[in-house]
Amino acid sequence: MIELEGVPELIDPVMVAAFEGWNDAGDAASGAVTHLDREWKGEVFAALDAEDYYDFQVNRPTVWLDNGVRKVTWPTTRLSVVRVGGAKPRDLVLVRGIEPSMRWRSFCNEILGFAHELGVEMVVILGALLGDTPHTRPVPVSGVTSDPDLARTMDLEETRYEGPTGIVGILQEACTHAGVPAVSLWAAVPHYVSQPPNPKATLALLNRLEDLLDIRIPLGELPEDARAWQVGVDQLAAEDSEVAEYVQTLEEARDTADLPEASGEAIAREFERYLRRRDGGPGPAVAGDPGDGSYLRDPSSGRPKGPRRKPDASGEDPVDPPPPDDTPPDTPTP
Numbered sequence: 001m002i003e004l005e006g007v008p009e010l011i012d013p014v015m016v017a018a019f020e021g022w023n024d025a026g027d028a029a030s031g032a033v034t035h036l037d038r039e040w041k042g043e044v045f046a047a048l049d050a051e052d053y054y055d056f057q058v059n060r061p062t063v064w065l066d067n068g069v070r071k072v073t074w075p076t077t078r079l080s081v082v083r084v085g086g087a088k089p090r091d092l093v094l095v096r097g098i099e100p101s102m103r104w105r106s107f108c109n110e111i112l113g114f115a116h117e118l119g120v121e122m123v124v125i126l127g128a129l130l131g132d133t134p135h136t137r138p139v140p141v142s143g144v145t146s147d148p149d150l151a152r153t154m155d156l157e158e159t160r161y162e163g164p165t166g167i168v169g170i171l172q173e174a175c176t177h178a179g180v181p182a183v184s185l186w187a188a189v190p191h192y193v194s195q196p197p198n199p200k201a202t203l204a205l206l207n208r209l210e211d212l213l214d215i216r217i218p219l220g221e222l223p224e225d226a227r228a229w230q231v232g233v234d235q236l237a238a239e240d241s242e243v244a245e246y247v248q249t250l251e252e253a254r255d256t257a258d259l260p261e262a263s264g265e266a267i268a269r270e271f272e273r274y275l276r277r278r279d280g281g282p283g284p285a286v287a288g289d290p291g292d293g294s295y296l297r298d299p300s301s302g303r304p305k306g307p308r309r310k311p312d313a314s315g316e317d318p319v320d321p322p323p324p325d326d327t328p329p330d331t332p333t334p
Contacts, residue, residue, distance in 0.1 A: 004117055005082065007045050010091040012214060012251030015115050018126040021099035023166040025189040028128035032205040033096050035211070039218045042080035042094055046114065050074040053107050077107075081115060093118055099167045107167070108174035115180060122181040124212065126205050126211035127168040128198075129186035134250035135233045139204035140188045143212065145152050149324060154212065187207065190250075192243060193233050199225035231280040 016036065018029035036042070050056075059075035070282045073130070077097025084275050086091050100107045114122060133140055142157040146149050151158040161169075168184055175182030185208050187201040203226045 004045065004114075007118070010081065010118055011015045011083075012090040013081075013093055013118055013120050014090070015093040015095060015111075015118075015120045015123045016126065016209070017095035017111070017123065017171065019097055019099045019167050021166070023099065023127040023129070023168040025128040025130045025187075026194055027196035027207060028187050028189060028198045028201035028203050030096065031197055031199070031202040032126050032209070035220070036082060036092065036217065037080055037094050037096065037220060039220060040082035040084070040092075044078050044081040048077045048081045048097070048107070048110060050076040053077075053102035053103055054098065058101050059098050060094055066314050071072070077111075087215065090213075090215070093120060104167060104170050105174070108171050111171065112174060112180065115175075118263075120180070121151065122183065123175050124207075124209065125168050125182065125184045127166075127189075128186055128187045128189050128201055128205070130191040130194055132250060132253075133188045133190050134247050134252060134254055135190045135193055135200070135230060135237075136143075136247065137254050141182055141204050141208040142186045143208065144186065145181075145183045146172060147181060150183065152179050154183070157334050165273075172190070178182065183212065185212070197229075201289065204224075204229035249310045275299050 018033040020027070020030045024030050050061075054075050056075070061072050061074045063069070063070055063072055075098050077095060079102075080094045080096070082092050082094060084092060099283060114120075131140070132137065143156040144153070144161075145154075146159055147158045148158055149157060159172075172182045172184050185205055187205050189198055189201050201221055203219065203222050206219065206222070209215075210217050237247050247289060
C-alpha cells in the first residue's frame with residue numbers, strides 16, 4: 001500500500017525519472033535528475049524497499065560515520081517533488097535510482113502506483129547511450145514514445161526499436177499499457193570518451209526537457225562545466241593523432257547528415273529555443289583538468305588509451321604493454 005502523508009496536492013505534475021547503470025552512459029541521465037533535485041531543493045517523500053529489487057553483491061551498500069555512529073546507505077530508488085515557479089507553476093516528481101537487479105515488472109508497477117496516487121499527467125524517462133558522435137558537435141537527443149498521438153502532438157519519434165532493452169524501455173512500455181503518456185529522451189555520448197561525468201550530455205538532456213515541458217530550468221554552473229569538458233577533451237584528442245583523425249571522420253559524417261536540416265525554418269526554430277532558455281549569451285571557455293590519456297578510449301577497440309609517455313634515453317618510444325584480454329561492454333540501447 002502506498003502512503004503519501006505529508007505530500008501536498010500537486011499542480012499539473014510530471015514524473016521525470018533516470019536510472020544509473022546500463023541506460024546512463026557518462027552518468028548523463030542520472031546527472032540531469034540530480035541537477036533538477038539540487039537546483040529546486042527537492043524533498044524526498046518515498047523510497048522503494050531495496051530488498052525487493054537489488055542484488056547487494058552487484059550494487060553494494062555503503063557504510064559511513066555520522067558523529068561517530070556507523071550507518072548504512074542501501075542502494076535504492078527514491079522519489080522527491082519539486083515546484084517549478086513562474087507564470088504557470090507546476091510540480092515535477094523526480095525518480096532517482098539504480099537500474100534494479102530483479103523483479104522489473106513489480107518495480108515498474110510500484111513506480112506507476114506512485115504516479116497514479118499523485119495524479120501524474122505524463123512520465124518522462126531520461127537515458128544516455130554510447131554512439132558514434134563527435135564531442136565537438138551538439139549532443140544528439142532523440143525523443144521517442146510508444147504513443148502515436150503523443151508522437152504527433154509533441155513532435156516525437158514513434159519508437160521502432162527491436163532488441164535488448166533496459167529499465168528505461170520496460171518502464172516506458174509499462175506506462176503505455178497502463179494508459180499513462182510516456183516519453184523517453186536519449187542523449188548520445190561519444191563512445192571514445194565515455195567516462196563520467198559528461199556535463200555536455202546532461203545539459204543537452206535538460207535543454208530538451210525544457211522544450212518538452214515548456215519550463216525554464218536553472219542551469220547554474222552546468223554550461224561552464226560543459227565548455228570545460230569539451231576543452232579538456234579537445235586537448236587530449238589533439239595529443240593523439242589516431243583519435244584526432246577519428247574525431248574528424250565523425251565530424252564530417254555528422255555535418256553531412258545534418259546538412260539537409262540546415263534550412264531557414266530549422267535555424268529559426270533553434271534560435272527561438274535559445275531565446276526561450278537564456279537571457280544572456282555564452283561565457284568564455286575555461287579549460288578543465290582532463291587528467292591523463294586514459295580519459296580517452298581507443299576508437300577501434302573501445303579500451304582506455306594509456307597516457308602518452310616521453311621517449312626513453314635512446315630516443316625510441318617505449319613499448320606499450322599488451323592490451324588486456326577483456327572486451328568492452330555492449331553499447332547500451334534504448
